[in-house]
Amino acid sequence: MTTPGDTAATLADELTTLKFGAEPVFATLLGVPGYDERLADPSAESEARVRAAAVDIAKRAAAVTDVDGQDAVTVKVVAQQAEAVVDAIDARLAEHTVTDLFVGPAARLLSFLPMVVLPDAERATSYLARLRAIPAHLEAHAQRHREGVAAGRVPVRRLVDNAVAHLDRYLADGPDPLLTQAMPGEDRGFEAERERVVAEVVRPAFARYRQALVDEIAAHGRPDDRPGLCALPDGDAAYARMVRVHTTTDRTPDELHQTGLDIIAGLREEYAELGAKVFGTRDQAEIFRRLIEDPALRWSSAEELLNHARACIERAEAVAPQWFGRLPSQRCQVEAVPANEAAGAPAAYYMQPSMDGLRPGVYYANTHEAEKRDRFLSEVTAFHEAVPGHHFQLTIALELDLPLLRRIADVNAYTEGWGLYTERLAEEMGLYSDDVARIGMLAMDSMRAGRLVVDTGLHAKGWSREQAVAYLRENTPLSAVDINAEVDRYIAYPGQALSYMVGRLEIQRIRREAEARLGERFDIRGFHDVVLGNGMLPLSVLDEVVRGWQG
Numbered sequence: 346m347t348t349p350g351d352t353a354a355t356l357a358d359e360l361t362t363l364k365f366g367a368e369p370v371f372a373t374l375l376g377v378p379g380y381d382e383r384l385a386d387p388s389a390e391s392e393a394r395v396r397a398a399a400v401d402i403a404k405r406a407a408a409v410t411d412v413d414g415q416d417a418v419t420v421k422v423v424a425q426q427a428e429a430v431v432d433a434i435d436a437r438l439a440e441h442t443v444t445d446l447f448v449g450p451a452a453r454l455l456s457f458l459p460m461v462v463l464p465d466a467e468r469a470t471s472y473l474a475r476l477r478a479i480p481a482h483l484e485a486h487a488q489r490h491r492e493g494v495a496a497g498r499v500p501v502r503r504l505v506d507n508a509v510a511h512l513d514r515y516l517a518d519g520p521d522p523l524l525t526q527a528m529p530g531e532d533r534g535f536e537a538e539r540e541r542v543v544a545e546v547v548r549p550a551f552a553r554y555r556q557a558l559v560d561e562i563a564a565h566g567r568p569d570d571r572p573g574l575c576a577l578p579d580g581d582a583a584y585a586r587m588v589r590v591h592t593t594t595d596r597t598p599d600e601l602h603q604t605g606l607d608i609i610a611g612l613r614e615e616y617a618e619l620g621a622k623v624f625g626t627r628d629q630a631e632i633f634r635r636l637i638e639d640p641a642l643r644w645s646s647a648e649e650l651l652n653h654a655r656a657c658i659e660r661a662e663a664v665a666p667q668w669f670g671r672l673p674s675q676r677c678q679v680e681a682v683p684a685n686e687a688a689g690a691p692a693a694y695y696m697q698p699s700m701d702g703l704r705p706g707v708y709y710a711n712t713h714e715a716e717k718r719d720r721f722l723s724e725v726t727a728f729h730e731a732v733p734g735h736h737f738q739l740t741i742a743l744e745l746d747l748p749l750l751r752r753i754a755d756v757n758a759y760t761e762g763w764g765l766y767t768e769r770l771a772e773e774m775g776l777y778s779d780d781v782a783r784i785g786m787l788a789m790d791s792m793r794a795g796r797l798v799v800d801t802g803l804h805a806k807g808w809s810r811e812q813a814v815a816y817l818r819e820n821t822p823l824s825a826v827d828i829n830a831e832v833d834r835y836i837a838y839p840g841q842a843l844s845y846m847v848g849r850l851e852i853q854r855i856r857r858e859a860e861a862r863l864g865e866r867f868d869i870r871g872f873h874d875v876v877l878g879n880g881m882l883p884l885s886v887l888d889e890v891v892r893g894w895q896g
Contacts, residue, residue, distance in 0.1 A: 351405050353412055353419035357748035360402050360423055364430070364755075367395050370457050370475075375743075375753060376701030381461075381471035384482040387439050387450070387489055396434045403427035418879065418886060419748055425593060425883040426754050432586035436839075439486070440493025441577070443500040443558060444837035445511035447686075450486040451554055452511060454479065456686050459522040460696060462703040469528055469535045476523065476542045480550035487557040494565045497578045502566025503810070504837055505558055512555040515685060516548060522685045523547060569810040572836045573803040584804045587840030591757045592847045593883035598805035601843055605797025608790070608846065609820050615787050623780045636784065636822040642720045647681060647712030650723065654693075654710050655679045657727035661776055665733055668774055670870040671878055673740035677731045678707045687713035691834065692722065692827065695730040697739035706736050717826055721785040724778065728771040729764040729789070738763045741877050751880030757841060758884050762848015763876070765793055769849075784822075791821040792831070793849070796842035800835045810836065851884045852876065855891050862895050 365372035369380035406424040443449055447456040458476075463469045493499060515521075523543050528535050567576055574580035574587075588598065617627035624635050636642060644650045658677055665672060675698065682690045690711050698706040708731040711718070728734055738760065742752045768786055777783050795817050802808035802816070813832045817823060823831070835842050855876075860867045875894040882890060 351409060353409065353416035353423070354748050356402060356406050356409065356423045357419050357750040360399070360427055360430075361748075361750045361753070363395060363398050363402070364426075364750075367391075367430075370453075370461075373461055374457060374696075374699060374704070376699030376703060377749075381468060382474035382478070384454075384475060384478045387482070387485050389489065389492065392434045392439070396431055399427045399430040399434075403431070415747065415879075418882070418890060419751060421886045421889075422751055422754055422880070422882065425756075425886070426750065429590045429593075429755070432590050436583040436586045436590075437493070437498060438583070438587075438839070439489045440496065440498045441490070441500040442837065443490060443508050443562065444504040444833070445507040445688075446834055446837045447690075448838050449504075449508055450483060451508060451515075451551060452686070454482075455511075455515060455522055456683075456690075459525050459683065460704065461526065462699065463526045463528050464703055465529065466532070466535070469532065469539075472526070473535075473538060473542055476539070476547050479547050480553075483550050483554040487554055487561075490557070490562050494562065499565045499567055499577070500562065501569075501572045501836055502563060503569055503572075504833060505563045505566045507833065509555055509558055509563070511686075511688075512551055512558075514688070516552055516555070520685075521548075522683060571807075572810050573805070573807060574839050575805055575807055581805065584839055588843060591840040591844040593756060593758045593885065594847060596847065598801040601797045601847070602801040602806070604850075605794045605799075605801075605846070608794035609798070612787055612790055612794070616784070619780050619784050619787065623784060632784070633822040636719070636721060636788070637824055642781070644715040644718055644720055647715045650712055650715050650718065651679060651681060651710055653720075653723050654708065654727045654731075657724050657776075658708065658731045660778075661728060661732040661771070661774070664774055664776070665737075668770070668869060668873060669733065669737065669877075670874045671741055673706075673737055674744060675705060675740060677736040677740075678705050679731075680707050680709055682709045682711040682713065684713070687711055691830065692718065693726045693730050695735040695739070697735070698743065700743055706740050708736065714826070717824060719785075719788075719824055719827070721781050722788060723785070724776070724782040725768050725771070725785045725789045728776060729768050733770065733774075734764040734767040735760070737767075738877055742880050745878065745880055747880050754881035756881045756883055757844035758848040758851070759882050759887060760848075761845040762850075762852050762884070765789075765845045765849035766852045769853075788822045792817070792823060793845040795821050796831075796835065797846055799832065800840065800842040803832075803835055804839050848884065851888070855888055859891055859895055 365377060365380055368385055369383035372380035403424055406420050406427065409420050412420055445452050447453050461472060463472055521543055524539060574584040613629055616629050616632055620632035621627050624632055626632060658679065693710045696707050696709065698704055745752055768789055771777060772786060777786065799813045799816055803813055810832055814828055817828045817831065856872060859872060875891055879890050
């Protein structure tokens with residue numbers, strides 16, 4: 346039953362407030378006031394309260410039926426997002442997610458807090474309060490891990506060791522990422538108090554969390570031959586929930602696994618065609634060997650890696666108006682992944698701008714061990730993460746005149762599906778500089794298809810870590826360092842890796858249907874504008890919106 350006064354907008358705002366309360370650092374990074382002093386409460390009691398509120402919102406959204414247009418879209422987004430909150434909580438990942446990836450408790454703080462901008466004394470004071478909240482926050486996480494051990498939901502030992510090593514690097518002497526933000530006017534009083542709080546409150550809290558991992562959690566960790574959710578009590582149900590969260594579909598792990606196998610098989614001819622041009626061979630194994638072993642396909646320096654990324658983005662910006670009617674109001678910046686997190690970070694990622702204009706959208710390229718990183722992946726990665734990928738998508742979304750939930754909803758299949766769609770779109774746009782870069786496009790296709798196979802293999806079919814590594818080694822031209830990092834990411838973040846290819850396939854299907862229906866009236870700029878101009882949409886809702894655009 347609806348509450349008197351429920352509308353699409355009020356329900357969206359209520360759910361947004363609930364989500365920001367559960368993840369206040371995310372609100373701060375978006376530039377939303379009112380959350381700057383807070384950290385998330387990961388306790389089971391807090392999750393139960395959030396879950397009950399999300400169930401209530403989902404029920405009330407389902408009862409709102411007398412709406413149309415954008416309000417009807419908003420109600421559907423509210424319902425899906427509220428149900429996703431419930432699914433994520435019911436999966437109980439907080440009990441056993443220990444990793445150096447940004448989804449881990451300590452790594453999340455050390456990744457995101459340095460991104461917080463401190464433009465004035467009020468924000469600086471709030472930042473100090475947030476730092477003082479870190480001990481209780483980390484102790485609550487440690488308690489969830491203890492509860493997980495008691496229930497048999499334990500982390501993977503390798504990932505616990507990675508988290509401990511990450512904390513050891515942080516606690517060692519060196520620049521502290523939590524002290525990096527500048528203050529206008531160089532407020533010495535603030536800087537001195539921040540240094541004191543970090544030294545006397547924050548670093549001891551990280552040390553205690555590290556010790557809890559070593560003394561209480563690590564010994565219970567699962568071995569590499571049982572890294573998936575299916576090894577845990579109710580693990581199959583937990584994985585099914587995360588598949589729904591990340592794909593916004595009801596596709597089963599078996600269906601997704603087979604889709605990945607089919608795409609991998611279908612890429613062989615494309616590899617053969619480009620391999621003949623670049624390496625003089627159509628043999629896929631030999632093509633992969635050349636890509637992995639040729640020193641000319643590695644970077645010579647971090648500076649070269651960053652400069653090439655900037656050049657790719659500038660090239661994409663130049664032709665984007667031919668393919669998009671709506672463009673973001675700001676350009677994408679390029680920076681290196683911060684050194685303290687680079688060892689455990691992916692090859693690249695994008696951080697959207699804040700709505701208050703204080704922090705720009707940034708493409709972070711990982712320059713850690715640059716001489717071991719694959720040059721042939723640089724262009725496709727820049728197009729995916731920056732232009733015309735996530736920078737266009739996420740920056741445009743924030744600038745729309747829609748309820749805030751529609752602009753910031755966590756819909757991985759839409760977000761990552763668009764990023765992967767733009768990798769092939771970049772070929773249509775003439776953005777790849779040569780055939781080596783095009784092989785990079787195929788390599789990323791292989792990886793995303795491989796993710797369907799490996800993520801489901803690990804979490805639904807009981808694969809060992811070595812099985813997952815071996816599959817990617819055979820079917821993708823990625824370096825050993827990248828393959829190992831990828832597999833550990835899938836283990837730590839169940840289901841997220843599925844979103845890329847599921848989303849792209851759906852966007853491509855929707856586009857083909859629009860092209861067939863509209864014929865000569867189909868306008869690629871108009872299609873892209875409708876896909877990007879309605880905020881973050883579950884895939885079924887995106888389909889409905891594009892059908893409405895077709896008339």
